[in-house]
Amino acid sequence: MKKIIAINFLLFIPILLFSQTTFKGMIMDKNNPKDNLGVAGASVHWLNTNVSAVTNSKGWFSVPYKKKYSKLVVSYLGYKTDTITIKNLKPIHHLLTEEGDLNEVILKIKKKATYKSFLSTANMFTVNAEELLKAACCNLAESFETNPSIDVSFSDALTGTKQIQMLGLTSPYLLISQENIPSVRGASQVFGLTFTPGTWVESIQITKGAGSVVNGYESISGQINAELVKPFSDNKFFLNTYSSFNGRLELNTHFNQRISDKWQSGLYVHGNYRGEKFDNNKDNFLDNPLAKQVNVMNRWQYTDAEKGWVSFINVRFLNDEKQTGELNFNPETDKGKNVFWGSEIDTRRFETSAKLGHVFPEKPFQSTGFQVAYSHHQQDSYFGLNVYDIVHESIYSNLLFNSIIGNTRNKFKTGVSFTYDKYNESAKTNNFDENFDRKENSLGAFFEYEFDNLDNLSFTAGLRIDTHNLLGTFLTPRLHLRYVPWQNSVFRASLGRGKRSANVFAENQQLFASSRQINIDDVGGNIYGLNPEIAWNYGVSYMQKFNFFERKGAITLDFYQTDFQNKVVVDWENSQEISFYDLDGKSIANSFQLEVDYNLAANFNLRTAYKYFDISTDYKSGNLQKSIQPQTRFFANFSYETTAEETTAYWKFDITFNSIGKQRLPNTANNPVQYQLPEYVKAYQLLNSQITKVFSKKFEMYFGVENSTNVKQKNPILASDDPFGTNFESTIVYAPIFGRTFYMGLRFKIK
Amino acid sequence: MKKVIIIFSMIMIGFSLQSQETKEDKNTKVTFEVDGICGMCKKRIETAALKSKGVKFALWDVKSHQLNLIIDSRKTTVAMIQSSILKVGHDVVGLEDKKIVATTEAYKTVHPCCRYRDEVIVLDH
Numbered sequence: 001m002k003k004i005i006a007i008n009f010l011l012f013i014p015i016l017l018f019s020q021t022t023f024k025g026m027i028m029d030k031n032n033p034k035d036n037l038g039v040a041g042a043s044v045h046w047l048n049t050n051v052s053a054v055t056n057s058k059g060w061f062s063v064p065y066k067k068k069y070s071k072l073v074v075s076y077l078g079y080k081t082d083t084i085t086i087k088n089l090k091p092i093h094h095l096l097t098e099e100g101d102l103n104e105v106i107l108k109i110k111k112k113a114t115y116k117s118f119l120s121t122a123n124m125f126t127v128n129a130e131e132l133l134k135a136a137c138c139n140l141a142e143s144f145e146t147n148p149s150i151d152v153s154f155s156d157a158l159t160g161t162k163q164i165q166m167l168g169l170t171s172p173y174l175l176i177s178q179e180n181i182p183s184v185r186g187a188s189q190v191f192g193l194t195f196t197p198g199t200w201v202e203s204i205q206i207t208k209g210a211g212s213v214v215n216g217y218e219s220i221s222g223q224i225n226a227e228l229v230k231p232f233s234d235n236k237f238f239l240n241t242y243s244s245f246n247g248r249l250e251l252n253t254h255f256n257q258r259i260s261d262k263w264q265s266g267l268y269v270h271g272n273y274r275g276e277k278f279d280n281n282k283d284n285f286l287d288n289p290l291a292k293q294v295n296v297m298n299r300w301q302y303t304d305a306e307k308g309w310v311s312f313i314n315v316r317f318l319n320d321e322k323q324t325g326e327l328n329f330n331p332e333t334d335k336g337k338n339v340f341w342g343s344e345i346d347t348r349r350f351e352t353s354a355k356l357g358h359v360f361p362e363k364p365f366q367s368t369g370f371q372v373a374y375s376h377h378q379q380d381s382y383f384g385l386n387v388y389d390i391v392h393e394s395i396y397s398n399l400l401f402n403s404i405i406g407n408t409r410n411k412f413k414t415g416v417s418f419t420y421d422k423y424n425e426s427a428k429t430n431n432f433d434e435n436f437d438r439k440e441n442s443l444g445a446f447f448e449y450e451f452d453n454l455d456n457l458s459f460t461a462g463l464r465i466d467t468h469n470l471l472g473t474f475l476t477p478r479l480h481l482r483y484v485p486w487q488n489s490v491f492r493a494s495l496g497r498g499k500r501s502a503n504v505f506a507e508n509q510q511l512f513a514s515s516r517q518i519n520i521d522d523v524g525g526n527i528y529g530l531n532p533e534i535a536w537n538y539g540v541s542y543m544q545k546f547n548f549f550e551r552k553g554a555i556t557l558d559f560y561q562t563d564f565q566n567k568v569v570v571d572w573e574n575s576q577e578i579s580f581y582d583l584d585g586k587s588i589a590n591s592f593q594l595e596v597d598y599n600l601a602a603n604f605n606l607r608t609a610y611k612y613f614d615i616s617t618d619y620k621s622g623n624l625q626k627s628i629q630p631q632t633r634f635f636a637n638f639s640y641e642t643t644a645e646e647t648t649a650y651w652k653f654d655i656t657f658n659s660i661g662k663q664r665l666p667n668t669a670n671n672p673v674q675y676q677l678p679e680y681v682k683a684y685q686l687l688n689s690q691i692t693k694v695f696s697k698k699f700e701m702y703f704g705v706e707n708s709t710n711v712k713q714k715n716p717i718l719a720s721d722d723p724f725g726t727n728f729e730s731t732i733v734y735a736p737i738f739g740r741t742f743y744m745g746l747r748f749k750i751k
Numbered sequence: 752m753k754k755v756i757i758i759f760s761m762i763m764i765g766f767s768l769q770s771q772e773t774k775e776d777k778n779t780k781v782t783f784e785v786d787g788i789c790g791m792c793k794k795r796i797e798t799a800a801l802k803s804k805g806v807k808f809a810l811w812d813v814k815s816h817q818l819n820l821i822i823d824s825r826k827t828t829v830a831m832i833q834s835s836i837l838k839v840g841h842d843v844v845g846l847e848d849k850k851i852v853a854t855t856e857a858y859k860t861v862h863p864c865c866r867y868r869d870e871v872i873v874l875d876h
Contacts, residue, residue: 043812050782052819054810075814363778363821365808407801408808454798 022306024062025092026233027055027074039096042076047083053305054364058233062305064361065089089261121450121460121482122211123492123541123558125149127204133702134639134654134690138242138250138272140201140226141193145688146656148595148609148635149206150224153628159322159345159510160288160737161191167208167221167560167591168613168629172500172507173535175211175219178226179312180398181353181373182216186421187392188377189507191347195318197270197295199240199252202227209539209560210478210496213446213462214400214413217476220498220535221562221589230312231256231266231301235749242745246288246738247276250745262304270295279327280739281712283720285341285730287738289324308359308367318349325384326723335382341723343383343513351375365404365411372397383512384723387428390506395420411450413462418443427505432518436528440501442468448478456484470526471499488545495538501527502568504580511578515728521581531582534565553598562589564617571619572627572666575675575729585618589626603643608636625664628734630683632661644694652692659685663734668718675718675727681734684711697751703744710740778807779824784816784844785836788867795839795861803827803835841867 027042038059045052046069053063063072075081079096086092127147134146141162144150151165164171176184176193184192204226211223238254249272256266274291281287295318302311322345323331329342353373360366377392400415418441425436444466452458459481467473478496485491504520505511511518522529539560546553564587571579595609611633615626625631636657644650661683668677690704716737718729785796793811800809800820805827811818820832833843833851840857844850858868866872 043810045812045815045817050780050817050819052810073815075812081814362780363808365821404807407806409801454794454801 021065021089022062022304023065023069023072023086023089023091024060024303024305025094026059027061027076028059028093028095029079039076039079042074042079042096044072044074047071047073060233062303062308064306121452121458121492122207122480123209123494123539124205124207127206129202132198132201132204133652133692134637134656138248139194139198140196140204143198143201143204146637146654147206148593148607148611148637149208151611151633159191159324161194163190164193166206166224167537167539167562168589168615168626169221169562170507172502173220173222173498173562175215175223176226177215177223179228179353179355180215180225181355181371181396182218183375185218186377186394186423186503187379187390187506188349189503190509191320191345191379195293195295195320195347195349196226196228197250197252197268199238199254200228200268200270200297202229202234208541208558209480209494210498210537212460213448213464213476213478214398214415216417216419217444217464217466217474218498218500220500220533220537221560228297228299229254229266229268231264231299232303234266235751237748237750239748240745242743244741244743246274246278246741248272248274248288248291248743262302264301264303266299266301268297268299277327278738281714281716281737283715283717284326285717285720286324286327289322291320291322293318293320295320306361308361310355310357310359312353312355314354315352316350318347320347320349321345336385338385338724341384341728343381345379345381347377347379349375349377363403365402365408367402369400369402370398371400381509381512384728385430386512387426388505388509388512389424389426391422391424392506393420393422405449409452409454411452413448413450414446416443416445423503425505427512427518429512429518430515436505438470438527440468440470442466442471458482470501471532474499490541490543492541492543493539495536497534497536499532499534501532502530502580504528504530504568504570508570508578510731513730514578515724515726516572516575516731517577519577519579519581521579523582525582528580530568530580531566533567535562535567536565537562548598551599551601553596556593556595556597558591558593558595560591564588567617569617569619571621572731573619573621573624575666575668575671576726579620581620583618584620585623587617588615590614603641605639606636607639608634610634621667627664627666628732630661630663632659632683634659634661648694648697650694652694653689654691655687655689657685657687659683660735665732665734668729668732671718671727675729677718677732684735685709686711686736697749699746699748701744701746704742706741706743707736707738708740711735712739713737776824779822781820781822781829782817783829783833785811785818786816786842786867787811787813787865788873789813789865791862792841792865792867795865796836796841799836799839799841800832803832806832 027039029039038055040055040057040059042055043052044061044063051064053061055061070086072084072086074094076096084094131146132143141164144164145152152162166174172189175182204224207223209222211219234254234256236256240252242250251271253269258264272293278287297316300313325342326340329340331342331344334340334342355371357369358367373396375394379390381388396419398415398417400413402413404411421440423438427434444464446464448460448462450460462478464476476497480494483491520528525531541558543554543556564583567583567587569581569583592612593609597607600606613629613631615629616623638655640653642651663681665677665681687708688706689708690702692700692702694700713733713735716733719725719727787796793813796811796818797809800806805823806820808821833845836843837853838857840853840861842850842852
C-alpha cells in the first residue's frame with residue numbers, strides 16, 4: 001500500500017525535473033510595503049511582445065523568458081506604469097508607485113486586514129497575517145478572537161483548549177483545512193487547531209454556509225482554510241517569542257533557504273511550555289494545564305513559472321504533552337490511583353503531504369492540481385481513572401482540473417478524490433470498557449460550474465458523488481449565488497448538504513473528566529452503532545457599502561439555518577450520564593448576524609457585530625436550546641495605527657470587546673444541592689487589548705491584556721473536593737477560568 | 752482497499768499520460784489595440800469581447816491599450832470581435848494599423864467619465 005503511494009509520487013518527480021527559463025517576481029505597493037502584500041491583478045509583459053502574465057492573489061507573476069527580452073513593463077490601474085530592465089533571472093520585487101501629478105491629491109485607502117470580498121460568489125472573507133497579529137494569538141484556535149463570524153469558547157476546565165464555533169455549530173461541523181487539505185478532523189478534532197502555531201499561518205479564508213464540493217462532503221456550516229507561510233515568500237529568518245503572566249512561554253522560528261532557482265526550502269520550529277502551577281480560584285485544581293509542545297515542519301517549494309508548475313512537499317512532526325488535575329498530583333506516583341485526581345494527554349502526530357499544480361502556459365484559464373496527504377495521529381490519555389486512547393491514520397488525495405466552457409464567463413472544476421481513515425480507539429470508565437476499530441474509505445468525483453455574467457450575477461453550482469464503505473453512496477449538492485441589485489451592495493444566497501460520521505469520543509472527550517456514565521443507543525448503525533449525520537444548510541446574506549461623513553463603511557446582514565435530518569445527539573441533560581443517540585425529531589440551528597464596519601477616522605477602524613442564535617434539538621427529555629451557548633453575542637473591535645514615520649516605526653492599538661449573553665446550563669437537578677447549578681447564567685463582558693510598537697521592518701514588540709475585566713467562573717469544577725465521587729464534573733464551563741492575564745512578545749525578521 | 756488504490760493509481764497514470772497538444776486554431780492568441788482610459792472601460796471592453804462568440808479569454812491593459820485574447824479561430828475572426836467592441840463604443844485598431852472608429856451612437860453609450868475621445872477627460876485620468 002505504501003509502495004503504491006510511493007509510486008504515485010515517483011510518477012510526478014520526473015515532471016519536476018524538467019526545467020526551462022522563466023522569469024518571476026512580485027509586484028508590491030510602494031505606499032504599503034510593510035504588510036508585504038502583493039498587488040493582485042497587475043499585468044506584466046515584455047516590451048514590444050505579447051508575452052504577458054498577470055500577478056496572482058499574492059502579487060506574484062511568472063512570465064516566459066527568452067534571452068532577447070530585456071525590458072519588462074509592469075502596469076496596474078491607478079499606478080504608474082514602470083519599465084524595468086532585466087539583466088538576469090533573479091526574481092524581482094518591484095514596488096509600484098501610485099499615480100499622481102505635481103499637485104497630487106493622495107487618496108489613501110488601506111487594504112484592510114480582514115477582507116470581505118465583494119466579488120466572490122460564496123460568502124467568504126480573508127483574514128491576512130496582519131489581522132492575526134491583533135490578538136495574543138499563539139495558535140490557530142486563538143487567531144479568531146478578533147473575528148465576528150467565529151466564536152471562540154473554552155472547552156472544559158481541564159484542558160483549557162479553546163474551541164471555535166460558526167453559525168452556532170462546533171468545529172466538527174466545519175471543514176477545517178490546511179492549504180485545502182482537510183486537517184482538523186477525526187482524532188484531532190478537539191485539539192487540532194492548537195497544533196498549528198499562529199506564526200505559520202499566512203492567511204485564513206472563511207466561508208460561511210455550505211462551501212464548495214471540491215474539498216469533500218463533510219462541511220456543514222462552513223469552511224475554514226489556513227494558508228501556511230511559503231518558503232518563497234516568507235521572511236528569510238523569523239523569530240517570535242511570547243511570554244504570558246499565566247506561565248505560558250512560546251518560541252517560533254522560521255528559516256527559509258533558497259536551494260536553486262526553482263527550489264526553496266523552509267524549516268519552521270515551534271515550542272511552547274507552561275511549567276508553573278496556578279490555582280487562583282482555590283479549588284485545589286490547576287487553572288491551566290501544564291504543557292509542552294514541540295512542533296516542527298519542513299516545507300519544500302518548487303516553482304517553474306515558464307512551464308507553469310508549482311509544487312509543495314511538507315513533512316511535519318508534533319509532540320504535545322499536557323498535564324492537569326489536582327495541585328498535588330504527581331503522574332509518576334499517582335497515575336491510576338484514587339489518591340489525587342490527575343490527567344495527562346499525550347499526542348504525537350506525523351504528517352506529510354505533497355501538492356502539484358500546473359497552469360497551462362498557453363491557456364491561462366486552464367490548470368490542474370494534485371494533492372496527497374498522509375497523517376498518523378496518536379493520543380494516549382487518562383483522566384483520573386478513565387482512560388481514552390486513539391490512533392487515527394488517514395490518507396487524503398484529490399485530483400483537480402480547472403478550465404472553461406466556451407469562455408471565462410463559464411468556468412468549471414472537476415476531479416476525483418479518495419480518502420482513507422483508520423481508527424483504533426479504546427475508552428474506559430467505571431461502567432464502560434470498549435475498543436472500537438473502524439476503517440472508512442471513500443472514493444468520490446465532483447463537478448463544479450461557475451457562471452459570471454461579468455456584471456451583477458454569478459453563481460457556483462457543485463455536485464459530488466461519493467461512495468463510502470460506511471456512509472453508503474450519496475450525492476452532495478452545493479449552490480452559491482451572488483447578485484448585485486444596485487451599486488455597492490451584494491446579495492448572496494447559499495444552500496448545501498453535508499454528511500459525516502461523528503467521532504463521539506474524540507469530539508466530546510471532556511466527558512472523561514467527569515464521573516458521567518457513558519450510554520450509546522445502539523441502533524445498529526455503522527459508526528458506534530449510530531447513523532451518519534446529515535444536514536442541510538441554507539443562508540442569505542446582504543452587504544451594503546456606504547459613505548457616512550465622507551468615511552467608508554459597510555453593513556452586513558446574515559441569516560443561516562442548519563437543519564439536521566439526522567444528528568448524533570450528545571445529551572448532557574442528566575448530570576450522572578452522557579448519552580449519544582440518533583436524532584428523533586428536529587434539530588435546527590438558526591443564526592442571525594448584523595455586522596457594521598466603519599472607518600471612524602484615518603487609520604482608525606471599528607468593526608462591530610451583533611449575533612443572535614436559536615439552536616434547538618429534540619432531546620429525549622424534550623426540545624431544548626443547546627446548552628452553554630449564548631443566545632446573543634455582541635462584538636466590537638477598535639483598531640488604530642499611527643502613521644509610519646521615516647524610520648518605518650509606528651504604533652498599533654487594538655481593543656476587542658465581547659458581550660456574551662445569557663446561557664442555558666445542562667440540567668444538574670439530580671445532583672445533591674451543593675453541586676447544583678442554576679438553569680441559566682447571566683451575561684458577562686470581556687475586554688482584550690493589545691499594543692504593538694513596530695520599531696523597524698525588522699523588529700517589533702507587543703504587549704497585551706486578556707480579560708481585563710477579570711471575569712471568572714467561580715466554580716468550574718463541581719465536586720472538586722471529591723474528584724473520585726459520583727458528582728465530579730469539569731465539563732460545564734461557560735466563562736474564563738483564569739482571570740486577567742498580561743502577556744508580551746517580540747518579533748524579529750530578516751527578509 | 753488495495754484495489755481501490757491500484758485503480759486510483761491507474762487513473763493517475765492515465766491523467767499524466769494524457770496528451771496536451773492543442774490545435775493552434777482552437778486556442779489562437781491575438782492582440783490588438785482598443786481605445787479606452789479606465790477600469791470601467793476595461794470591464795466594458797473585456798465583457799464585450801467575452802460575450803462575442805468564440806472568445807475564450809480576454810485581458811485589456813489600461814496603459815498599453817492592448818487587448819490580449821485567446822480565441823477559437825474556427826468560430827470567429829478578429830473582425831467579428833472588433834465589431835462587437837465597436838458596438839459598445841470603443842475604437843479599435845484593425846488590420847494594417849488602420850483605426851476603426853465606433854459610431855457616434857455607440858460612443859455615446861459609454862459612461863460620461865469614460866469619453867476617451869475627449870482630451871480633458873483623458874487628462875483627468
